[in-house]
Amino acid sequence: MFYLVNFYVLAALAVISAIFVITRRNPVHSVIFLIITLLSLALLYVQLQAEFLAAVQIILYIGGIMVLFLFVIMLVNLDIVTRQAPFNRQWHVAGLAALVLLAELLAVIYWGRATPTLPQAPPTALQPNTELIGITLFQNYLLPFEIASVLLLVAMIGAVLMAKRR
């Protein structure tokens, strides 16, 4: 019961603030609502007893990436941006994409209706999940992990090179 209420409150919070992210004119307000969305997702992870994932979500997305978002937004001249009309001349493409997404979602719900269980942690989940994730990443999926990190390194070096070329 407690978990059910918890889940619905957090899910509603995530969805509503996600809507606010795209409807606010002021980009700083959008960023704050995005932070609320990410935070409620982190709390949902906690409810699923995936504590490591929740902590990493907070550290990386909220403590790292969103700070840089704010940093960049503050450097941009906001007054002009808020007075400009937001460019929404792509109604057709956007509508089509939204419809496709809606159809996908409905299909998933339709096919998955036989197992309508809410996300709930398996009773054995309270294991040291940091170790489990470490073992999974560095033993079972070592090659994909390394490829991903090399990709990130390439992106980083590329960014440095572009910034250095005055």
Add this chain to the structure above:
Amino acid sequence: MTNPFDILAPYLPDVLEPFLLPLLQIGVVFLGLSLIVAYIVYAERKILAHMQVRLGPMRVGPHGLLQPIADGLKLLLKEDIIPRGADSFIFWLAPVLSVMAAFTGFALIPFADNFIVTDVNVGLLFVVGISSLGIYGIILGGWSSNSHYPLLGALRSAAQLVSYEVALGFALVSALLLSGTLSMRGIVEAQIAHGVWFVFVQPVAFFILFVAAIAETNRNPFDLPEAESELVAGFHTEYSGFRFSLYFLGEYAAMVLVSSIAVTLFLGGWTRPFQSWAWLDSLKYMPVALFAFAAYWCVVHERRMPRAPEWRWQRLMLLGLGGGAAVLAVGFAALPPVLNAIQGVFWFLIKVCGFLYGFIWFRGTFPRYRFDQLMRLGWHYMIPVAIANTLFCGVGLVLWRSLGWNFAGSLWIGTLLTLLVALLLAGQTESPEPTLAGQGD
């Protein structure tokens, strides 16, 4: 050792028990922390004053002991000003975020083996993650004020915090490698099991953690976000009254939080110094000695006060304080179970106070860095040394685990290698003084 709050458990209804007991502990931590924070401000003014051959606050209560209460009242009653053009919602939100981030982390700090609100198996990650949210208070407060100096302070703060968080993270990693767990209680227990505080085998990591902690809490010599000679008061220039006091509270609570993290990771948490040496067991009477000394100090200073009638209340208060301290000292000496129960909290707080004294001492000693110096220190020295330390800590652990070498010895080989790297880095030619064009680096 059992949690003293568990005594209450049978008296509470079963449905509410898992909520009420933590709430009670949270209340105790919150109140205690607020008191500690109020008196750090007093201690800071007093210590700085004595370092500069002044007296500091002396008027409100004996030796100014009631000054924090007077300050709090003044801040509560002051007019609350919101500048025109400020984003009022974010202006309200920012100081609240700052306080919230600083206080929430304490839920996971093991103050003693019998006093910890909750122990999560990723405790350290949570504490670091939540305390990194405090930066939003600074950035949003600086931005929403709609003023130049706060915005500059906020930008400086964002850049500084993001840079030093990397070094901080690497410093934490070496403690994690040694203890093999992320649980805060587990880290202290690992130090008990090894019989050595991690500061004695990982001094470089401890040093980096300390410096990064000063930078993370915007303290001198890294207090550029609120450099008063350049930016008026930095990000909280436009704040006044109660909102300003929230920032103050958040900043000092963050200081206590980083000190608590450092104590837990490197200074053995709740354990007394040299716990494995049995002949130092009499150190457990330290609380008695401390309170007895406090009582003695109060009496001596009461004797020194003028006999004039307008000093009567001050003298009475000081005597009352001394009497209270004496009662505590006698009580601890007479009741061994109580003395044993407070050991953990006592040593933890003593170590945290040592850290806080260090923070204040640095403020009285060091001049402020220039911004490019701060960035160069962070990226060119701290982060490479931190990475090297993590690497050589791993090497030391392999020597210990696989080759069966001595624990402290193999880790010290790693530390010496790290120091070599640091020497090489320091020996590099200094990059030239910044020109106007180079300041963006």
